[in-house]
Amino acid sequence: MVKLQNVTKGIKGTILVKVEYFNPGNSTKDRMAIKMVEDAEKAGLLKPGGTIIEGTSGNTGMGLALAAVAKGYKCIFTMADKQSQEKINILKAVGAEVIVCPTNVEPDDPRSYYSVARKLNKEIPNSIYPNQYDNPSNARAHYETTGPEIWTQTGGNVTHYIATVGTGGSMCGTAKYLKEQNKKLITVGIDTYGSVFKKYKETGIFDRNEIYPYLTEGFGEDILPKNVDFDLIDQFIKVTDKDAAIMARRLSREEGLFVGWSSGSAMHGALEYARENLKEGDMMVVLLPDHGTRYLNKVYNDHWMKDHGFLEERTFSTAKDIVRGRNEKDGLFTVSRDARIGEVIKIMNREGIDQVPVVDGKEFVGSVGAAGLLEKIIENPSVKDNPVGNLMDKPMQFVAMDTTLDVLSSMLNRNNKALLIRDEQERVHIITQHDILKAMTF
């Protein structure tokens, strides 16, 4: 259990997280996997040399595979094709066979990972299909371990329990135990957009229109698993894939907890609830189901995040930000086209400026730079008595106020030493390379 330090700033009460990646398979599912295997052994369903077949998003598979290694069973797992490649590779690494099935088919479609697992179970002798969705050993494992641990670790002071809901085991087994200790304890289930739980809880309607593909892995469902006991979940909050991804990254960077994507969902939903409802003296516990390594190619990959439009928006500084910092009375310094070159050089020296727009009345007709003028005087000293209009360069280019610094910088070169912008009050400002450098570094 870890007390969060940073993402919880400004929230009343205490927020603790139960970090489940400390389990040997790096997820909360180890707890129920070994329990399902041992209960099957006790019931005489699984005998030496048997095969464990399960439809799993990866973590249950890992828990079952580790139990199988220890106890000498074979494992075959069916997985939806949206699951990360890391999860598939990890299961293979611990000796399991993995069959990848399409995500976007109905659960009772023969190609779905539920149906394929059931079919294999019928065909392979001495095999069990634990079916984590409906197997009571799943919630029971959390009733026997997660619940009592949270109760003891909080000294009986926990007032709120938050968890993502997939099979429902980690929410409902834990909630049952905690509510038995304190019937006032509030539970909040985290659901995702594209899943049926929230609407079902609120209306009793299983709405097929709520079902559509989503990216977050491990929770939210298009079925009602028996392990989800809606009476034990006081309310649901839905969290988007994007909010979850951003929060998972924040937990890693701001709390040093390298957690998985659904942990981001749990935390985002928990904070949303806490901001509105948590009071001084309350103690909220949030279950963080797994480890970040399984999402290195997704949530923890900047390219993937950008491709999905998930990276936090960066606000780019613009020309407006440069002139905003300027003093009201620092008006634009200009010279008339009739001014003598020698005179203009003196003024530029005095004012400490090296680029000046040349005007004819209100019109910007040209520009001069100190270096260019100096070059011309060295070549021919008598030009200093000529009007600047005879030797000026082309006028500076006007740019829009919202032009970003990178674009401004790309517009400045040997031939364009400064740019002009007109503000909302029709005042004209000059922007040089020096201004851009200053804006970029401060």
Ligand SMILES: Cc1ncc(COP(=O)(O)O)c(C=O)c1O
């Ligand atoms: C990463 C992840 N998050 C959340 C969950 C949801 O947990 P439960 O099935 O106990 O509801 C799972 C379950 O597979 C999971 O693997």
